[in-house]
Amino acid sequence: MTDAIRYEKGPDNIVVLTLDMPGQSANTMNAVYREAMAKTLDRLEAEKDAIAGVILTSAKKTFFAGGDLNELVKVTRADAGDFYRMVLGIKGQLRRLETLGKPVVAAINGAALGGGWEICLACHHRIALGESHVQLGLPEVTLGLLPGGGGVVRMVRLLGIEKALPYLAEGLKVRPDQALKAGLIHDIAQDRDELLAKARAFIAANPGAVQPWDMKGYKIPGGTPSTPAVAQMLAIAPSVLRDKTRGCFPAPEKILCAAVEGAQVDFDTAQLIEARYFTELTTGQVAKNMIGTFWFQLNEINAGGSRPKGPARHETKKVGVLGAGMMGAGIAYVSAAAGIEVVLKDVSIEAAEKGKAYSAGLLDKQVARGHMTHDARDAFLARIKPTVDDADFEGCDLIIEAVFENRELKGKVTAAAEAAALPDAVIASNTSTLPITGLATAVARPEKFIGLHFFSPVDKMPLVEIIRGEKTSNETLARGFDYVLQIRKTPIVVNDSRGFFTSRVFGTFTNEGIAMLGEGVSAAMIENEARKAGMPVGPLAISDEVSMSLMTHIRNQTAADLQAEGRAMPQHPAFSVIDLMVTEYRRPGKAAGAGFYDYPAGGRKHLWPGLKAHFEKADRQIPQEDVRDRILFIQAIETVRCVEEGVLLSTADANIGSVFGIGFAAWTGGALQFINQYGLDDFVARARYLAEQYGERFEPPALLLEKAARGESF
Template structure:
């Protein structure tokens, strides 16, 4: 036997299988596992007559992590046949286990996700530790895959189609208590000993255990696709799903196919159907894009890839937040959520109290849903101290300024705060566009000054863009990075330039959409094609959210700053449209009651009907593909410029930042991966076409031309 699965038979003839993959922090379904499982199942079958039952558990902190992504990302179309048969082999092992004729129990001592949960599903009884660190689910869809180890087949047979789909197509996860209620597991255990005792007791009480689906007369809960109520749901489900995925994400659609088709045939045929769809997705490009970015590059960032080396980890204990508006209130909330004391200051105590009330509202929702106790809420809120006095910043080791995008105002408040905070406090600005080096002039210690650009709403958005000014020290950067990790956000690190990385790329997205409207392209076409390209919201809708008055304010500030440097802001077709919307039509955006969209009370927003008469021209319509490409290409090209100028220093920061920060189409794996998967040379050719048709902003930067000439990817 290998060490990967330890086989121990006790005095009651119960075999305990302990999965412990050598040299790994988590168990995965790699070649070592497959060999070990094959040998284990052979031995169980050979010794079957002297066995009372089997308990499967893990020696790791987690139960089992799932498929080996190092293997999966490398599978090409040429490997499809071998891969398909290998997956069928994994399934056959689990099938032999559940048909052993002896009770098999999963003793779930930690998180069981993906392939780990699929092993549990092949057991007759599932007992989990009642611990909040234990999570159960099938998150494969978030990486562009489907559960390929029997997960689709068994979940549908366990819960029925309707109840299984959220776990399969949305990757919904459950904690042990919720999993028990949902019927995913059978029992909870207080600790490891209790779990093993319950497993043994169940084996002794159920010597002839069988899976429900292997019991004569079994019917799928809720009915098959032929049952009227399920047929009714399935009549609308594909269009609801297509509305969500916009056809960009094949995985949820293939999951639905595998689930519905598999529910109409016997178990073994359903396994074949699942394996075919799994092979199709694994060999496809979207899964490669998503695994590369959401797994490998995200892990590289979270492991401190962009953090300066040689500095001990730091912990922020007391943070001072300047400005209690939307952003400041959100920063106070996520800091207090991490157990950090917060001083939330505004011009009046009333304004600061209003900022604290934002946290109270969010927490009251959690209490009403039973996700948090009233005591925990009160303890959380006690960490936030509203103030109208800088003196309250005494003892703060971090100050974050989150006031209006105005250089003079920012300078005034940060200088005052610096005087009262700890002498070695890090001073940060939550600016989205103003260069950090210029803002640092307001403080005494420019080396302690840094940009921390949060995204709205702060409690939901996972990213923080850390901006290093010319004088920011490595130690300050390391401390800022540690704070971002402490509040459970994803940090990307960029160098200082106007607009940094995310705001620059975001600006190209909104400007391109607005420019097309100015050219006479239909507003509905622009918005629909942006969503079909995979953007969560169209450029006109998002411009309304941000407000065109703010866009104009940022532009005016840039014009002023550039003039001081003897430079000019390049003209853009979008500016004239924004000026008309503001000055002529008095429609600055959503907060002011209307912009490109109308916002009727209690009804869905819709495009302002006047856009047709005032902007659209029948002769100006362009192809859907051109609209889509202009929106994606301009953002990818701007990202390359950021890399070329040294604003970005890593591909991981570019890809993760573009998706988490500005909602770039997730199916692509990010702005630079979009270029890789398109093919660098093909991308250059298409960019040159767009430049001829629509303007020189689409000209490929030198770095891109260089990569194409060398046949390299990013």
């Protein structure tokens, strides 16, 4: 028997099947699995009369990881027929398992996600190890796919359409205790011995176990789509979904189709429906974009792809945070969450205490939800020390400055903190725009200086942009990278430049939206088309959040810096609109209660009616497609410029940074993948059209033209 599935029959006639793919750290539904499962089922069926039951478990740390993405990402439309038949083969195997006529138990000893959870669903009884690393669910939607191994069919039949949809269309993952409450599993075990003992006990007590959906008189919980309550929910579900996906993500829509259509037919027909939608998504471009970036490139980054290879791994023990405002408080929280001691300094003890209170507020919510004990909360908060005294930075091996975007202020506070910290401490700035090489002149050891650019709110945003200054050493860069992984964030590495990568590209997004408004384009169309393009919010709304007064401050600082270098500030058509909003209309943004939007107390924000009177012109409307393309193309073009100038060092950093840092349309797989999937020649042609119509900022950069001429992609 192949090693991929070990077959062991005990004296109690129970067969334990241990999933153990050779040469892999995790079990996946690849060709080796399919062949092993076929042989295993043949043997089970042949020896059925001498078998009391079957237990499925795993030899790996995880139970089963799911589909083989190396296989899935290569499937083209030309392969659709073969792929469809292969998927039906996998489903057929699981159907044979659950209709064997003997009780089958999943002894879930680790995470069972995607295909792993689908295997569990094909078992009559599910017992999970009650440990925090055990996660259960179907996250396929996050990679542009749907559960294709019977996950849609069985979840709908287990929970009903409405209760199954969050797991299917949102990729909701749960821990064992939540899974037990939701009815996904039947029992929890404290250790592996108990897991197997409970599995054996179930088999002994239930020799005739069958799946609920195979019992006579079975009905889908909550009813079929024709049941009045379900029909009412389904009447609005597509529009709610469309509001979330904006038509950019086909997977949630196909999941809804497979769930609803499958609930109106018998089990086997529902399996065919699911397989067809799965094949359609797998052969489509959006899934390829998302798998390439959010699986392969993200794993490449988290495995240290951009980290210097030489320096040994470093664990940060004590971090000093300068500035207890929104950013500093967030940095303190994520550091303390990783078990790091934090010193949080501000100009007054009240301000520093307020920064610590931010963590207390987040933790109190966790305690209220039952996700944390009071003792754990208190221990967490004890790791954060508010102060006004630089002497408290003694023993810090990392200092992070998070004060206002002012070069003199940043220089003053970092120099004082450096003097008090450990001699080899890394000194970092959370600046979003000011060049790191310039800020490093304020410290005694510029080789120890680095940029760590966090995004707001820090506790939720997954990215940290690490900026290497001219003098930053490899060891400092490696330590910065290790710290970002330690606080469970995703690090991208860029070289120093004004605005680095994310702020530069983000600036093109907001400026393009504001420039269109200045041309007379309808504000509502700009905002709506940005969301239809896949951006989470429109450029006018996000400009209000950032505040146009801050944009003006950064622009003035940049102009002064460039003037000192003997260079002129490049002008942009958005600047005049921003100046009007800030100085003439006194509407600098959300914090001031008025920007491009009005913010009525207790009501929903809405576009300021004055935009129609002051900016919009009926004869200056442009095609909707042009609005969408201006927003995506300008960001993609700026990303290419960052590659061309050596600011960006890898395609993975560009794609992950653009989506996780600035919300670039996730369906594209990131700013460079947007160009790849569009086709470089077609992208160049479209960029030239946009340049003719709307300005030379859309001219394709030389690097893009070279790659297109050579038939290469990014």
